[in-house]
Amino acid sequence: MKFSERMGYTKPKDIIQYESIDDDLKNDLWNLYYGNYLEAAEYQDIYLLPEDFKTYFKKLWTDFLKKKINEIPEQAYTFIKLVETDFFDNTKAWYFIYDLIEYTFNTFDFRTIGDKSYFNHQIESQLNSILEKNLSGYRFINTQFVPITNDQEIASINEASKNNTEYKTVSAHFNKALELLSDKKTPDFSNSIKESISAIESYFKVFFNNPNIKFGDALNNLEHKHALDKQIKESINKIYAFSNNVGAIRHALKPGETSDKITLAEAKYMLVTCSAFINYLKETATN
Known part of the structure; x- marks a missing residue:
């Protein structure tokens, strides 16, 4: 428990987040998503990226975001900023973020990583730590978010x-x-x-x-x-x-x-x- 919570200056979280994602949880999820799937590509031309990144960006743009392929940005930086805007758009349904992370986990083919299963295990572990810390009512099991907390x-x-x-x-x-x-x-x-x-x-x-x-x-x-x-x-x-x-x-x-x-x-x-x-x-x- 934080100092401010122990001393009564702030109230610790005590409500399970089932149909909502508060700012703390949203920021933590973005940091995990960005750090593992986007950051390495940020300052490059999309069409010059390694095949795993290039394929993921195209699929995310057309299959998940449902946008026209001829309108995909040439620079990964611009692409990522657009995804970030959607990620933090409070007018979108709360589950958009879980949908995006599920889609990414199941779509991104890390050809540059030797042990993909180990990497995915690490992502699962990090995700569940974030969900637990922020009192989310979900855990990441078998490639999907499930309403289980124990x-x-x-x-x-x-x-x-x-x-x-x-x-x-x-x-x-x-x-x-x-x-x-x-x-x-x-x-x-x-x-x-x-x-x-x-x-x-x-x-x-x-x-x-x-x-x-x-x-x-x-x-x-x-x-x-x-x-x-x-x-x-x-x-x-x-x-x-x-x-x-x-x-x-x-x-x-x-x-x-x-x-x-x-x-x-x-x-x-x-x-x-x-x-x-x-x-x-x-x-x-x-x-």
Whole structure:
């Protein structure tokens, strides 16, 4: 805590930023974005830049900013100033900045960097430190901003979403659940829950090498042959029942039902719980 906050001269932040980005957070995000993606190119002609920078600038101009290619500035300095103006334009929706950083992270092809995965890991780490420090309600997980704030939750989802050959379908379901949960314009909480549950079903199919195995049969097998704890089994069964009984998750709406009863809190809980269960199985069921 700062001196001014300890002494009561200023008030520390105590409000999670879910649908806003204050000036402190905006400045920190700009500094990270500018320092890692723009600064090295600032005083050069765009068409003389290395291919990775040149390609990114063109894509950002036409694909993200939706501007005419023949109007792209010749100087990178001018280009960056225009992007900066948009970045700090208070008339734009608050999520423009998150959209821009997501787009950049997933588009910029650093051909001049030897270990791209290490660089991206560093960016993720820096981003999450900034988000945590500024009480953002989001964290950067698997290339996108997700409305999750707990370090243990992030670690659980990251571990369960690891894309290995054997369980790539599990990873695909979790990544889709994240995508649906984190869509800042039109989040789809019902289908996010569906994808979280489908990740468990997919795990069962691979683990038992049976594409037709039923959810309950898989749990019974895990309990009797792989020492799955009975209480954990029952809790997962209840989660599965929830996804089957609440409208528009795993079946069509019943008369009088609406899908808007599903909330962010429920979708987030399901994502975290399902990922934690997968990680538990990986640690115990294979022994």
